[in-house]
Amino acid sequence: MDVVELSRLQFGLTAMYHFLFVPLTLGLSIILAIMESIYVTTGRTIWRDMVRFWGMLFGINFAMGVATGITLEFQFGTNWAYYSQYVGDVFGAPLAIEGLMAFFLEATFVGLFFFGWSRLTRVQHLIVTILMALGSNLSALWILIANAWMQNPIGAQFNVDTMRMEVTDFAAVVFNPVAQSKFVHTVSAGYVTGAMFVLSISAFYLLRGRHRGLAIRSMTVAASFGLASALSVVVLGDESGYTAGLNQRMKIAAIEAEWQTEPAPASFTVIGLPDVAARTTHYAVRVPWVLGLIATRSIDGEVAGIGNLVTEAEQRIRDGMIAYGALRDLHTHRGDPALLERFHAHAANLGYALLLKRYAPEVTDATDAQVKAAAWDTVPAVVPLFFSFRVMVGLGFWFIALFGLMFWRASVRQLERSRAVLWVCLYSLPLPWIAAELGWYVAEGGRQPWTIDGVLPTFLSVSGNAASDVMISLAAFVVFYSVLLVVELYLMVRTIRHGPDGFTMAPRGTLAHEGGA
Amino acid sequence: MGMGIFDYEFLRLLWWAVLGILLIGIAVMDGFDLGVAILLPIVGQTDMERRIVINTVGPVWEGNQVWLILGGGAIFAAWPPLYAVAFSGFYLAMLLLLCSLILRPVGFKFRSKVAAPAWRAVWDGALFLGGFVPALVYGVAFGNVLQGMPFRFDQTLRLTYEGSFWALFNPFALLCGLVSVAMLTMHGAAYLACKTAGDIRDRARRAGTLAGITLVVLFVFGGLWAARLDGYAITAFAGTEGPSNPLLKQVARVPGGLLMNYSAYPWMMAAPLLGLAGAATSVLLARLGRRPVLAFLASGLSVAGVIATAGCSLFPFLLPSSLVPKAGLTVWDASSSRLTLAIMAVVTAVLLPIVLAYTAWVYRVLRGTVTAEQINADEHTAY
Numbered sequence: 001m002d003v004v005e006l007s008r009l010q011f012g013l014t015a016m017y018h019f020l021f022v023p024l025t026l027g028l029s030i031i032l033a034i035m036e037s038i039y040v041t042t043g044r045t046i047w048r049d050m051v052r053f054w055g056m057l058f059g060i061n062f063a064m065g066v067a068t069g070i071t072l073e074f075q076f077g078t079n080w081a082y083y084s085q086y087v088g089d090v091f092g093a094p095l096a097i098e099g100l101m102a103f104f105l106e107a108t109f110v111g112l113f114f115f116g117w118s119r120l121t122r123v124q125h126l127i128v129t130i131l132m133a134l135g136s137n138l139s140a141l142w143i144l145i146a147n148a149w150m151q152n153p154i155g156a157q158f159n160v161d162t163m164r165m166e167v168t169d170f171a172a173v174v175f176n177p178v179a180q181s182k183f184v185h186t187v188s189a190g191y192v193t194g195a196m197f198v199l200s201i202s203a204f205y206l207l208r209g210r211h212r213g214l215a216i217r218s219m220t221v222a223a224s225f226g227l228a229s230a231l232s233v234v235v236l237g238d239e240s241g242y243t244a245g246l247n248q249r250m251k252i253a254a255i256e257a258e259w260q261t262e263p264a265p266a267s268f269t270v271i272g273l274p275d276v277a278a279r280t281t282h283y284a285v286r287v288p289w290v291l292g293l294i295a296t297r298s299i300d301g302e303v304a305g306i307g308n309l310v311t312e313a314e315q316r317i318r319d320g321m322i323a324y325g326a327l328r329d330l331h332t333h334r335g336d337p338a339l340l341e342r343f344h345a346h347a348a349n350l351g352y353a354l355l356l357k358r359y360a361p362e363v364t365d366a367t368d369a370q371v372k373a374a375a376w377d378t379v380p381a382v383v384p385l386f387f388s389f390r391v392m393v394g395l396g397f398w399f400i401a402l403f404g405l406m407f408w409r410a411s412v413r414q415l416e417r418s419r420a421v422l423w424v425c426l427y428s429l430p431l432p433w434i435a436a437e438l439g440w441y442v443a444e445g446g447r448q449p450w451t452i453d454g455v456l457p458t459f460l461s462v463s464g465n466a467a468s469d470v471m472i473s474l475a476a477f478v479v480f481y482s483v484l485l486v487v488e489l490y491l492m493v494r495t496i497r498h499g500p501d502g503f504t505m506a507p508r509g510t511l512a513h514e515g516g517a
Numbered sequence: 518m519g520m521g522i523f524d525y526e527f528l529r530l531l532w533w534a535v536l537g538i539l540l541i542g543i544a545v546m547d548g549f550d551l552g553v554a555i556l557l558p559i560v561g562q563t564d565m566e567r568r569i570v571i572n573t574v575g576p577v578w579e580g581n582q583v584w585l586i587l588g589g590g591a592i593f594a595a596w597p598p599l600y601a602v603a604f605s606g607f608y609l610a611m612l613l614l615l616c617s618l619i620l621r622p623v624g625f626k627f628r629s630k631v632a633a634p635a636w637r638a639v640w641d642g643a644l645f646l647g648g649f650v651p652a653l654v655y656g657v658a659f660g661n662v663l664q665g666m667p668f669r670f671d672q673t674l675r676l677t678y679e680g681s682f683w684a685l686f687n688p689f690a691l692l693c694g695l696v697s698v699a700m701l702t703m704h705g706a707a708y709l710a711c712k713t714a715g716d717i718r719d720r721a722r723r724a725g726t727l728a729g730i731t732l733v734v735l736f737v738f739g740g741l742w743a744a745r746l747d748g749y750a751i752t753a754f755a756g757t758e759g760p761s762n763p764l765l766k767q768v769a770r771v772p773g774g775l776l777m778n779y780s781a782y783p784w785m786m787a788a789p790l791l792g793l794a795g796a797a798t799s800v801l802l803a804r805l806g807r808r809p810v811l812a813f814l815a816s817g818l819s820v821a822g823v824i825a826t827a828g829c830s831l832f833p834f835l836l837p838s839s840l841v842p843k844a845g846l847t848v849w850d851a852s853s854s855r856l857t858l859a860i861m862a863v864v865t866a867v868l869l870p871i872v873l874a875y876t877a878w879v880y881r882v883l884r885g886t887v888t889a890e891q892i893n894a895d896e897h898t899a900y
Contacts, residue, residue: 052898063626066579067619073589077604078611081676084604088597089853093861096594099587100868104876107583111576112879114898119882131875159854161760163674164597166854331672463605464677473612480616484623491630 004459006470007079010477012444014071016437017481021065023436026140026187027194027229028058029106029133032113033126034221040126050214051129053500054198055113060491062110064484071477079470083451083461089166090156090173091146098142106135140190141183148179151248151443153452158347160330160340165455181236182443188232189439192399193432195226199406201496203425206416214500219415223406230399248453250313251446252295253306254382255389257281260305265292274386279307306379313352314375316454320353322346325364351455358459380448388438388445395435402428526757528858532595533835533848535865537828539588541821544655544701546581548820549813550574552705554621554648555698558641560709560720565889567641568629568900572887573712575625575900580876582622594861598763598851599835602676606666607658609682614654621647629900648705649698656697659827660690663775664746665839670764679840689742696735696823700796702728704820707799707813714886722803729800729816733793736823740776740789743830748774749837749845756849763850768842778829788825795819 001009032051039047073095076084084092109132116125149156155172156165167173199222205215252258257274258266259281268291272284295303304312323346326339333339353363355374360366366374406425409415416422447453451461553574561567574581593600604611620643628640664687667679686694706725710718747770754766771777779785795818802812831837837845852858892899 056898060626062579063622066582067622070582070586070589070618071615073586073593074604074611074615076593077589077600078608079605081601081605084593084601085598085674085676088593088600089857092590092592092594092597092600092853093857093864096587096590096861097864097868099583099590100865100872103583103586104580104872108577108580108872108876108879110579112882115576115895116882117898118895159760162762162854163672167857167860170856170860463601463608464675465605465608469608469682472609476612476616480619484619487623487627491627494630 001467003465003467003470004462006467006474007462007465008458010470010474011072011075011079013474014068014075014477014481015444016440017485018065018068018072019436019440020433020485021061021068022140023190023193023432024061024197025058025065025136026190027192028054028061028197029129029136029194030191031194031198031221031225032058033130033133034225035218036126036129040122046213046217049500050218052117053214054218056495057197057201057492059110059114060488060495064488066107067484068481078473079463079465080451080461081463083456085164086456086461087156087165087452089164090149090153093167093170094142094146094149094173098139098146102135102137102139102142104135106132106139109135137187140187141179144182144186145174145176145179147443148176148182149173150450150452151182151447152176152178153455158350160327160343165452184236185233185439188229188236189432189436191229192226192233192403193436195222195229195403196399196428196432198222199226199403200426200429203422204496205499207419207422207426211499216415219406220410223403223410226399226403227407230396230403234393234396234400248446249304250306250309250378251380251385253304253309254380254385254446255442256291256303257382257386258291258303258305259307261302261308262305264296264302265289265299266295266303267291268294271390272386274382276382306382310375310378313378314371316349316352317355317371317374319346320349320351321356321364321366323350324353328364349454351450351452351457354457354460355449357457377449380446385442385446389442392435392438392442395431395438398428398431399435523855523859524758525855525858528855528862529757529848529852531862532852532858533828533832535591535862536596536835537825539584539591540828541824543584543588544820544824545704545817546584547578548652548701549705549708550578550581550621551648551652552701552703553709554644554705555652555702556705556709556721556724557644557648559724560706560717562716564634564637565892566717567637568892569713569717569887569889570709571625571628571644571900572892573709576883577880578621578625580879582618585618591861595853595858596835596846596851597853598674598761599846602666602668602678602836602846603658603662605676606668606678606680607661607685610654610658610685614651617647617650617654619647620644625900648701652698652701653694656694657685657690659697659824660687660693661685662836663693663743663827663830664689665749665837665842665845667840668838669841669844672764674762674764689739689746692735692739692742696732696739699728699732699735700820700823703732703796703799704813704816707803707809707816710803710809711813712886714888718809722806725803725812725816726800729796729803729819732796732819732823733800736789736792736796744776745773746775747772748777748830749834749842750774750777751833751847751849754847754849759849761850761852761854763844763846766843766847766850768837768845770842776830778832782829785829788822788829791822792819792826793822795822 032055035047036051039051109128112128113132116128120128154176155169156167159166198218202215202219202222205211256269257272259279267286267288269281270285270287272281274281291303292299292301323343326343330336330339330343355377356363356366356370359370359373409417449457451458553570557567557570561570624640624644624647628637669677703725706721706728709721710725713721750769750771752767752769759765795815798815799812799819802808802815833848835846835848835851
């Protein structure tokens, strides 16, 4: 493997690893705030004991999230130096604001959340919990503003003097429509994860006949919060499809394996077997109209097919070659007005010309065949996207069904009616993580071959490190992270098995009737 | 053009100062955590003493670590070429830093969850490394930046770095690494003297005294050594408001000129003097066994002085290139665009005071010493 593939693998693995912890932090922080609000308003100490018990698990998870998050921030510089140089003017700002506005908030108050029980009044402690949850959720907002700019790079343009992208409209970057739908979709997915975590572990206690009071109350909170979140993920996941229809048509075409543009409104392929070589989908089961409705919000809007988008990419590459030639000549004729004019007329497609760098180091000399090959490079990996998306969506509907059922059972106070359903709850525990990782893959794998859509290809974004250095770091991360994951899971399971006993502060009046561990 | 608030020149100087403040913020706030971790096996003899030591930073290390994250983010946002060159150039050193930093949070969280002495001994070792290695790497990084790093750019500003991992650990850089370890150990000891009592505090004061004296000796020695090292001077450039393209200037290497700024601008001597005076004051107060908070503030000022010394020595350079001097990054050609600097200045001016205010409130709530009774009463939450 070359340095590009190794760097991608390392970023992908460390990001997916980090994303094991983030959704649970997002979801549990809100659930803790809900439980503690009930404690403060009702004064019933069992709710405080619940906050302390789930808070313990939250803390183990939070430490891992903090520890693995730094790796990601640093990796932009260590492994993607040209990316950092090329777009740091735009991309760095949301990251810095994330630290200033969100990380300080969550990380400063998380300590007080654990150590402040005896030093703060009830209301003060609740405020601390709420601020911690707010900080976690704000951090998701700012990182997704940064990520959305990679998907839909608006509010910036190339500066020939500095050879990089620079901000022209910061408000456009912040209020990127992709950022808004991504934010709601991602935090909702986090809430589903937190709710499933609480639901499953509570089901475990009910199956064992332990800690009934805590388990039933926790399950009630998890079921109602989980149902609202699961609905929000799916409804606002559709919202992501809508914006992708405008900005990332290739991604949606690849997810749908729509090889050629269909007459509007396009049908949605529920399942099938995409065949990349033949550029067709075998055994496709289609539902008429649905894709056209989701992606264009109309019955007459077309959803572009892969073949048609490749043709469009080819034209953009040819146009970008003119910009590239002008930019090269500007190095020797700095400030030449005719060259500048020519550059700016074609600058929007400069990124497409850079796709040729892989085939023709001197981009302007590229042959027809090389241009065509580069145009086909704009198609991401269809097969894994097609299936990842479908599994993710299927899980999304499963969450609605399960939380809907448990919400109903909680409403009629029959959470313990069926042991089989409790087992289903318990075994559904890993599913939100699977859905979240697949969603991450669809969003970022579907962005390929770009780091910044239409602006900077991934293979140009890397640092000039030796492949051997990246191999060392990749191996170190795999070993180190695996050990940490084992330790983390061991502690989680141990804490869960031990149960909430011992997390109480006051005499255990409300828990006295319950069985011990 | 006059010097308005949003002039490019002013914004660049402002962000140079903010860069310094953030680096000092990392060293002062996250630095005492590192120092405490280094001191853990020395000042904590029994398991309970070690738990006390850990719990002095237990509630605050997460917030402190954000200074590092913010520092990285702010360099990315305000000085993108610096971020690109420094982070990729120090590639394996960064890996070392990351892995040791990751040991710390998991060490804090996991150590006291299991009572087996072997488990705790392993994590005590991990916590020590999680303090010592970052402290050393920070200093080594400064040592290399002061000497210049072997990098160049092509016309598209694609970077090539020609150094090796082992070359980072050259004698001068190692000396800087030891200065950093001594400095943060002194600072951690001063913090422990505020947050503990009895034997632990006495040991912390003795260790802090030793670390402070070591710092003074090494810092003076490093200054004498640095006076013999080469510096860099801009001979032609596109102006203080020119485009951020390092290749638009000419740079000369000045033999023995690393400290030439101090003769050109004698007021800059305030930085190294603050570093020495702060350390001396902190040591003196520790010897007298009085005013621990004042001793902590003095050691914080010493940290600020030492870091400011590095910044003043380099100015206007941020990171010189020893390979192709004209590729060196300076305040005038390695910043973000004027618009980004202006927006980030406004955002920082609004948010940083809020952060400082609630951080101060949290430290106030947590004031007082950590005792064995508190840990026993809070067995499951305490680290």
